[in-house]
Amino acid sequence: xxxxxxxxxxxxxxxxxxxxxxxxxxxxxxxxxxxxxxxxxxxxxxxxxxxxxxxxxxxxxxxxxxxxxxxxxxxxxxxxxxxxxxxxxxxxxxxxxxxxxxxxxxxxxxxxxxxxxxxxxxxxxxxxxxxxxxxxxxxxxxxxxxxxxxxxxxxxxxxxxxxxxxxxxxxxxxxxxxxxxxxxxxxxxxxxxxxxxxxxxxxxxxxxxxxxxxxxxxxxxxxxxxxxxxxxxxxxxxxxxxxxxxxxxxxxxxxxxxxxxxxxxxxxxxxxxxxxxxxxxxxxxxxxxxxxxxxxxxxxxxxxxxxxxxxxxxxxxxxxxxxxxxxxxxxxxxxxxxxxxxxxxx
Amino acid sequence: xxxxxxxxxxxxxxxxxxxxxxxxxxxxxxxxxxxxxxxxxxxxxxxxxxxxxxxxxxxxxxxxxxxxxxxxxxxxxxxxxxxxxxxxxxxxxxxxxxxxxxxxxxxxxxxxxxxxxxxxxxxxxxxxxxxxxxxxxxxxxxxxxxxxxxxxxxxxxxxxxxxxxxxxxxxxxxxxxxxxxxxxxxxxxxxxxxxxxxxxxxxxxxxxxxxxxxxxxxxxxxxxxxxxxxxxxxxxxxxxxxxxxxxxxxxxxxxxxxxxxxxxxxxxxxx
Amino acid sequence: xxxxxxxxxxxxxxxxxxxxxxxxxxxxxxxxxxxxxxxxxxxxxxxxxxxxxxxxxxxxxxxxxxxxxxxxxxxxxxxxxxxxxxxxxxxxxxxxxxxxxxxxxxxxxxxxxxxxxxxxxxxxxxxxxxxxxxxxxxxxxxxxxxxxxxxxxxxxxxxxxxxxxxxxxxxxxxxxxxxxxxxxxxxxxxxxxxxxxxxxxxxxxxxxxxxxxxxxxxxxxxxxxxxxxxxxxxxxxxxxxxxxxxxxxxxxxxxxxxxxxxxxxxxxxxx
Numbered sequence: 028x029x030x031x032x033x034x035x036x037x038x039x040x041x042x043x044x045x046x047x048x049x050x051x052x053x054x055x056x057x058x059x060x061x062x063x064x065x066x067x068x069x070x071x072x073x074x075x076x077x078x079x080x081x082x083x084x085x086x087x088x089x090x091x092x093x094x095x096x097x098x099x100x101x102x103x104x105x106x107x108x109x110x111x112x113x114x115x116x117x118x119x120x121x122x123x124x125x126x127x128x129x130x131x132x133x134x135x136x137x138x139x140x141x142x143x144x145x146x147x148x149x150x151x152x153x154x155x156x157x158x159x160x161x162x163x164x165x166x167x168x169x170x171x172x173x174x175x176x177x178x179x180x181x182x183x184x185x186x187x188x189x190x191x192x193x194x195x196x197x198x199x200x201x202x203x204x205x206x207x208x209x210x211x212x213x214x215x216x217x218x219x220x221x222x223x224x225x226x227x228x229x230x231x232x233x234x235x236x237x238x239x240x241x242x243x244x245x246x247x248x249x250x251x252x253x254x255x256x257x258x259x260x261x262x263x264x265x266x267x268x269x270x271x272x273x274x275x276x277x278x279x280x281x282x283x284x285x286x287x288x289x290x291x292x293x294x295x296x297x298x299x300x301x302x303x304x305x306x307x308x309x310x311x312x313x314x315x316x317x318x319x320x321x322x323x324x325x326x327x328x329x330x331x332x333x334x335x336x337x338x339x340x341x342x343x344x345x346x347x348x349x350x351x352x353x354x355x356x357x358x359x360x361x362x363x364x365x366x367x368x369x370x371x372x373x
Numbered sequence: 374x375x376x377x378x379x380x381x382x383x384x385x386x387x388x389x390x391x392x393x394x395x396x397x398x399x400x401x402x403x404x405x406x407x408x409x410x411x412x413x414x415x416x417x418x419x420x421x422x423x424x425x426x427x428x429x430x431x432x433x434x435x436x437x438x439x440x441x442x443x444x445x446x447x448x449x450x451x452x453x454x455x456x457x458x459x460x461x462x463x464x465x466x467x468x469x470x471x472x473x474x475x476x477x478x479x480x481x482x483x484x485x486x487x488x489x490x491x492x493x494x495x496x497x498x499x500x501x502x503x504x505x506x507x508x509x510x511x512x513x514x515x516x517x518x519x520x521x522x523x524x525x526x527x528x529x530x531x532x533x534x535x536x537x538x539x540x541x542x543x544x545x546x547x548x549x550x551x552x553x554x555x556x557x558x559x560x561x562x563x564x565x566x567x568x569x570x571x572x573x574x575x576x577x578x579x580x581x582x583x584x585x586x587x588x589x590x591x592x593x594x595x596x597x598x599x600x601x602x603x604x605x606x607x608x609x610x611x612x613x614x615x616x617x618x619x620x621x622x623x624x625x626x627x628x629x630x631x632x633x634x635x636x637x638x639x640x641x642x643x644x
Numbered sequence: 645x646x647x648x649x650x651x652x653x654x655x656x657x658x659x660x661x662x663x664x665x666x667x668x669x670x671x672x673x674x675x676x677x678x679x680x681x682x683x684x685x686x687x688x689x690x691x692x693x694x695x696x697x698x699x700x701x702x703x704x705x706x707x708x709x710x711x712x713x714x715x716x717x718x719x720x721x722x723x724x725x726x727x728x729x730x731x732x733x734x735x736x737x738x739x740x741x742x743x744x745x746x747x748x749x750x751x752x753x754x755x756x757x758x759x760x761x762x763x764x765x766x767x768x769x770x771x772x773x774x775x776x777x778x779x780x781x782x783x784x785x786x787x788x789x790x791x792x793x794x795x796x797x798x799x800x801x802x803x804x805x806x807x808x809x810x811x812x813x814x815x816x817x818x819x820x821x822x823x824x825x826x827x828x829x830x831x832x833x834x835x836x837x838x839x840x841x842x843x844x845x846x847x848x849x850x851x852x853x854x855x856x857x858x859x860x861x862x863x864x865x866x867x868x869x870x871x872x873x874x875x876x877x878x879x880x881x882x883x884x885x886x887x888x889x890x891x892x893x894x895x896x897x898x899x900x901x902x903x904x905x906x907x908x909x910x911x912x913x914x915x
Contacts, residue, residue: 040642100471102640116640123477135472139392148388151381152478180395402826412838421849425695428687561679568683572690581682606900 028112030204030236031097036106038067038092066092069106069258077234081241081251085348090240091130091261093207097238098128110204124153127197131209134193136181142192146199153200160199162198171225187218194225197327207239211246223249244340258348266339268318279317281310283324284332286315291328306331311338381478382486389489404495407451411444411496415503429571435571437507440605442595443567444500446531451493454536456484458543458559465547470639481632485540504602511603520602527598527614530621531570534594535563539623544628544635566591569599590620649829674772681712701846705872709783711844714869717773718840720765722807724758727797728831731815732824735910744907751812751903758808788872795885799868802888807864809895816899819906834859840866846875860895863888 051362067089074080082090082205095101097108098124108115142286150160158307168174171191181189190210197205207226211219230237241247247254248268249341256264256271264271281298285291286307294300297320298312301371314319317335337343393400418440422433429441435510461484464470473483542559543564565585570592585592597617600610692705703711731754734740743750778782788796814831818824836842838861845856845866856862867884870876876884 097473098475098543100474100640101643102637104641118474120477123475128471128475130468130471133468133470133472137388137392138396139402144388145393148384150383151384152476152483154377154477398823399825402829404709406826406829409833413833413842416837417842420843420849421691423846423849424697424700425691429690429692429694561676564680564683568687572686574686574690578686 028076028294029073030076030078030111031072031238032107032130033070033072033097034107035069035071036067036093036096036108036215037065037069037104038089038096038101039063039065039104065260067096067103069255070260070262072255072265074236074238076236078237079230079237079251080252081239081247081254083241083247083254083259083344084257088257089210093257094128094208094238094240097122098126098206100128124200125202126204126206127200127202128206128207129193129197129208129210131190131212134181134189136189136192137194138182139180141178142181142184142196145181145192146196149199150195155200163199163201164195169194170228185218187214187221190214190218190222191225194222198229201233203235205235205237207237207241208337210239211241211243219245220242223261226250230276244344248340255349256344263347271347272337272340272343274337275347277314278311278338279314280336280338281312281317281320282332282334282336283308283310283328283330286329286331289329298326378478378482381482385487386489390491393491400492403492407448407493408499411440411499415440419500429569429574431569431571432511434507434510435603437503438511439569439595439599441500441503441507442528442531442599442602444503445498445528446535446595446598448493448496448500449528450535450539452490452497454485454539455493456488458539460488461543462546465639474640475635480636481540481629486534503526508602514603514605517605520605523614524598524602527601527617528544530617531594532597533621534590534624535566537621537628538562538589538591541628541631544632548631548635548638561588563591566594566596570596586616590617590624593617593620594600600615658875673774674769678716678772678776681709681716682837684712685709701844703844703846706783708787708844709780710785710873711869713777713783714872715839715841715865718800718803718865718868719839720769720773721762721868722803722839724807724811727754727758727808727811728815728824728828730754731812732818732822732828735816735818735906736822738878740910745909749897749903754812755808762804785873788874792871792874792877792881795881796868796872799863799871799885799888802885802892803864803868805892806860806888806895809892809899811861813895813902816902816906819902819909835861835864838862839864840869842871844875846870860891863891 040063042064047349070089070093082093082227084090092101096103099118102116111122111125113119113125115122136147146160146164149155150157155163160268165174168177171194173188173191173195176184176188176192181192184192194210208228211222214222218220223246226237226239229235230250235293238245239251252267254264254266254268254271255262263275264274266274285308287306290303290305290308294303294308294310298310300308301311302309321335325333414444415437418433420434421428422436426432428436461470464484470484473480476483506628508516539559565581568587570582570586573579573585582592593613593616597614601614688705688708692700692708697803698704700708729752734750740750743753787793811831814828817827821827838845838856838859840862845853845862848856863884867876867888871881871884
């Protein structure tokens with residue numbers, strides 16, 4: 028049985044259609060026009076026990092909404108989901124004891140108190156056995172190297188330290204499923220790396236199921252074998268990280284280093300010139316014609332060094348988002364008229 | 374398996390105390406300010422009793438018992454519920470409510486009690502002193518053990534009625550999403566409860582009295598325990614004491630219903 | 645053509661409706677502020693009934709109610725919500741630097757902002773005030789003489805200035821003590837009790853009535869109301885207005901002095 032099963036999950040909500048101008052905003056206080064927005068539009072997904080899956084997508088793609096749906100904070104408009112056999116939005120206490128949600132932009136620890144006091148509160152709320160609680164907490168704070176900070180008020184901790192405390196709090200009840208929403212947002216490189224290392228270790232040891240959303244491709248590359256890309260509420264891609272490049276990028280990057288003073292002036296005929304720093308040049312070449320181009324270059328010029336690489340992942344993904352944004356705008360425009368008339372009549 | 378609600382509540386109380394103690398000066402200022410506010414109020418009524426022997430059949434010391442009751446109930450409401458209700462709209466705005474919804478514990482319990490404002494209990498002790506000072510000075514008052522038993526009970530019921538009104542209003546503002554001024558209603562509405570119900574008399578007063586007794590039962594909050602203590606209930610008033618129990622149960626059920634409704638709309642409206 | 649006119653008409657109607665609803669909401673909030681007066685009316689009616697008297701220190705029962713209604717108006721001029729705490733916050737968070745480098749000083753800027761704020765408020769609140777005063781017209785003794793009315797209006801404007809400069813001075817103390825919450829609380833307590841907002845100051849016994857005469861607070865609520873009701877007449881009235889002006893001038897000077905001293909102290913510390 029899959030740990031997480033999602034079928035046709037859809038969430039739409041009404042947003043206030045704000046208009047410009049003082050008059051409009053004054054009148055808008057009372058008579059508001061709303062528009063239906065789909066945050067998630069009918070997604071299907073299965074995640075097996077022990078998988079570490081990344082959700083990628085631009086802001087507003089529906090990643091956080093999906094995590095909130097799966098944790099039962101909000102109810103879907105239509106569709107089904109089961110996590111560990113529970114329907115999340117039924118919010119049974121037995122389910123709520125089995126998962127945790129960590130949001131990088133929000134904190135749930137008491138701001139003015141030392142983290143250990145919030146942990147104790149967690150123990151009471153989740154009814155964790157005291158010896159079990161001590162053992163788990165000690166293990167976590169040692170792994171995250173924050174034991175010495177337990178007695179300091181949370182407001183005095185750095186962002187990275189605070190995130191570690193948030194993670195500790197979330198894992199105290201040893202959840203089977205963990206939802207991480209941008210856990211490394213705003214952290215410096217070292218703190219990011221520490222959190223990644225911890226998550227990787229913890230997940231491998233416990234074989235828990237983790238869904239992670241992140242903007243940092245490094246998080247994803249370090250942690251997840253499987254990547255799900257969401258844009259505009261739809262799943263665009265589901266597979267390995269390497270597969271993204273194969274699937275979405277039709278190009279390779281060719282770097283050539285020419286012999287002294289032999290820089291050719293007509294490089295553009297081989298492909299799109301990205302950068303020239305003599306004696307090097309970087310070209311973008313269609314995947315299918317790379318062999319052809321390479322042999323032509325080698326035949327016509329004296330080249331000292333050659334490398335052929337996939338374009339950087341960030342670029343591929345950005346390109347893909349731009350592409351899907353156009354597509355979805357078209358499909359939305361086509362649907363807009365009927366959707367709006369429904370709203371106004373209701 | 375249910376979480377231990379008492380255990381969680383004690384941890385809330387403990388954490389709040391630790392927090393209050395880290396901001397000690399603030400704590401002391403708050404305690405002093407709420408006490409001096411009440412003392413000023415007392416000064417006002419002392420002044421009024423210079424000009425009259427009684428107000429609506431409440432003699433000076435009987436009225437002081439009334440004020441002491443007000444202080445007991447208000448200090449309890451302010452200590453346990455007020456800071457949480459004020460924070461509720463903040464929780465909705467910042468998304469902190471999401472975390473409350475995840476916890477394997479009743480959400481209304483969690484958002485209603487997670488912070489305790491210890492400094493507000495200062496008035497509780499002033500009220501004790503005031504009660505001890507006034508009771509022996511009421512002429513012809515014979516206190517029976519029943520009164521000592523029922524008084525705390527009715528104070529307690531009063532606290533629950535006020536809590537219901539408060540969470541009902543707070544939940545309604547989540548529900549409507551925009552109306553902040555709803556919360557201000559609380560102060561204006563509860564203002565009516567701070568006077569003996571007998572003063573609401575005449576063509577305007579009687580309907581007002583009925584409204585705040587039977588529709589929004591805030592007049593029973595202080596009046597019932599205060600009468601019970603200062604003017605041992607005459608026969609005609611026993612029905613009011615019975616009604617107070619009914620009103621408490623009803624208010625709690627109604628406010629719970631409103632709260633659930635508000636959460637449901639929060640769940641379907643946010644993304 | 646006909647269709648177009650119909651459309652315009654519809655749009656116009658909707659806009660007017662929306663406007664009215666908006667006004668309605670704000671006006672409702674202002675009307676709510678009169679609710680505490682309702683309880684005061686009942687309380688004082690009960691007092692006058694029990695005391696079996698026609699007047700307390702020269703106030704009849706209708707006078708007392710008219711007095712409360714008039715102090716509401718005076719407080720609409722003299723109360724400055726958020727002014728002192730705002731200044732204290734700006735000092736604490738260093739925002740004050742902005743005013744030290746701009747060609748406008750803090751106090752002038754805040755005064756202008758406050759005047760704008762009050763003007764908008766009066767514009768919207770005028771309706772509710774007029775409505776309440778009209779409904780309660782039987783409590784008023786009738787229109788005063790033009791002379792009294794001029795003094796009344798002057799004292800309202802002066803009470804605005806007094807309220808502003810007094811509270812701004814309180815806020816400026818933040819340059820010396822960062823935590824001014826307790827001071828502000830004492831200030832609030834004093835204004836509430838000694839401005840006459842809670843009861844007509846004539847009711848105070850000695851030595852309090854003399855003490856109150858030597859404080860500026862009574863010019864923020866009591867004085868304008870007393871002038872209107874004819875409780876202060878003739879030369880005494882003009883003398884009161886002169887003293888009020890004196891207080892205003894004094895606090896303008898104090899406020900400016902404090903601001904400059906505060907700037908000097910602030911820059912001396914290096915921000």
